[in-house]
Amino acid sequence: MFSFDNTEIAFSDKTNKQLRKAYWMFWMVKSPWIAKTGSWLLTLANHLRFPLNWALKNTVFEHFCGGETLEECHESIEKLGKYNIKAVLDYAAEGRETEKEFDEARDRIIASIELSGNNDNIGFAVFKITGIARFRLLEKINGDYILSDAEKQELARIKARAEQICKKAAEIGVSVMIDAEESWIQNSIDNLVEELMQKYNTTKPVVFHTLQMYRIDKLYYLKKLTSDALEKNYIPGFKIVRGAYMEKERARAMKKGYASPIHPNKASTDAAFDDAVRFCIENIENIAVCIGSHNENSNMEAAFIIDINELDKNHPRIHFSQLKGMSDHISYNLAKEGYNVSKYVPYGPLRLVMPYLIRRAEENTSVAGQTGRELFLIRKELKRRKQKKTS
Ligand SMILES: Cc1cc2nc3c(=O)[nH]c(=O)nc-3n(C[C@H](O)[C@H](O)[C@H](O)COP(=O)(O)OP(=O)(O)OC[C@H]3O[C@@H](n4cnc5c(N)ncnc54)[C@H](O)[C@@H]3O)c2cc1C
Structure with a gap:
């Protein structure tokens, strides 16, 4: 059979910058404490109609939507x-x-x-x-x-x-x-x-x-x-x-x-x-x-x-x-x-997509093994690209 380990194929459409951003995000949601507090704050901010675009549009929203x-x-x-x-x-x-x-x-x-x-x-x-x-x-x-x-x-x-x-x-x-x-x-x-x-x-x-x-x-x-x-x-x-x-x-x-x-x-x-x-x-x-x-x-x-x-x-x-x-x-x-x-x-409008984003964050926290895998693969690909550049 084949393998899912080929990170060159997996991340072929991602720039280094995008990979680093994804790494940062998965790292955050991996911590139950950060993810739970973050989800709670987002739900509250959304409820109070606090403008969130500046914080989310180019990060979590861009990644998942x-x-x-x-x-x-x-x-x-x-x-x-x-x-x-x-x-x-x-x-x-x-x-x-x-x-x-x-x-x-x-x-x-x-x-x-x-x-x-x-x-x-x-x-x-x-x-x-x-x-x-x-x-x-x-x-x-x-x-x-x-x-x-x-x-x-x-x-x-x-x-x-x-x-x-x-x-x-x-x-x-x-x-x-x-x-x-x-x-x-x-x-x-x-x-x-x-x-x-x-x-x-x-x-x-x-x-x-x-x-x-x-x-x-x-x-x-x-x-x-x-x-x-x-x-x-x-x-x-x-x-x-x-x-x-x-x-x-x-x-x-x-x-x-x-x-x-x-x-x-x-x-x-x-x-x-x-x-x-x-x-x-x-x-x-x-x-x-x-x-x-x-x-x-x-x-x-x-x-x-x-x-x-x-x-x-x-x-x-x-x-x-x-x-x-x-x-x-x-x-x-x-x-x-x-x-x-x-x-x-x-x-969809960021404010209305929020419950979807919160579910994704919670899911990535509750399945820490899977998130660890995402982090491992991104690290592996960044390393591969660096080695390729220097060789
Ligand atoms: C294309 C797509 C469409 C989807 N559509 C829907 C949808 O319509 N409705 C919906 O509800 N979800 C939907 N999901 C989300 C999905 O249900 C899972 O939450 C998510 O995909 C994680 O499961 P996994 O198979 O990827 O694998 P894994 O990461 O291996 O499994 C995590 C899942 O296992 C189950 N699980 C974890 N721990 C336990 C436990 N202790 N006891 C029992 N079960 C446990 C939970 O369902 C958990 O979400 C969709 C996912 C995808 C990829």
Whole structure:
């Protein structure tokens, strides 16, 4: 097989200055104390509408995001395209609450789908249901509460927005991934995504569901939904991830006194993730899959399963994906080997993208091993470049 250690390939589009900046940032988030205090201060500053552009725009924001607008993402899209990596434009504004804001988000998502119709360097489209729906309503539906007439109408508007997005994606021929979120709204999302897949995935996997494999119940759900889809004659698309809300999930379960829906330890999440990927690849004639992970072992394992099943590396139904600013050594080396690779490029007004940035900082802190790896690889590449210059 190949290796993810080739830092020359991994950082081929980064200048020394950019590498040093990335090193500094990962070094900061590696320290739980700095990351927690930083996240807390950012949340507070954001809440108080304290202007943060000066501090963040050329640092964390530039590293993890494409820009504040679609136009500003152009440079990131073209850069990735040069290395055979597709951009997944992700309008990452969060915490929206009004119908006007939800309609605006829908329009932005549709605009990114239209853009991908004209640009081969853009891959999937993506969105979060909470970008087009009120969190509290999703929570109420999840809890099987009876909805008022006004809430029923609100739900109809949410469904209409999701429909408009998926219909546009189907017309343009782009697949659209729907992110997974907190477990106390996820059943509402699951039901909606299942309806959309059944409607739009009859001949092609247009809509992709996201399964968080840190959830104890999701391997069973994957297998059950796959057999339901076979019966109903559609092709389910699955983005397989580990899950981004572990600490929040555990804290809520503890506070409310119910059993945590999350696997008890990292090893069992890892096993469930790899089992899900194996299941998808071994059933690829009925499924499409996107492997969304920064874990080297899981990505290598997926490449190995593709190989032993004698499938093409660039099988049209198998994709790998990472987030901008993270694990370039995986994305760039996979792409160089000929696999289908994409990278989420989040964009949106800095203030609204803040929850996304805080999640990334917390994630990099909670997975200190992975951050240590990023630091090691950047150091290795800077050293390699220095040696090359002097030799
Ligand atoms: C392209 C892409 C799309 C994504 N989309 C989504 C999405 O829609 N929804 C979403 O929630 N997340 C999403 N994520 C984030 C993802 O869920 C993970 O948080 C992140 O990728 C880190 O996991 P990892 O597989 O990269 O690997 P690792 O760094 O190996 O794993 C870290 C993850 O393992 C799990 N974990 C860690 N410790 C434990 C423990 N003690 N017990 C149980 N589990 C543990 C947690 O899920 C943690 O995030 C996405 C990630 C990518 C790359």
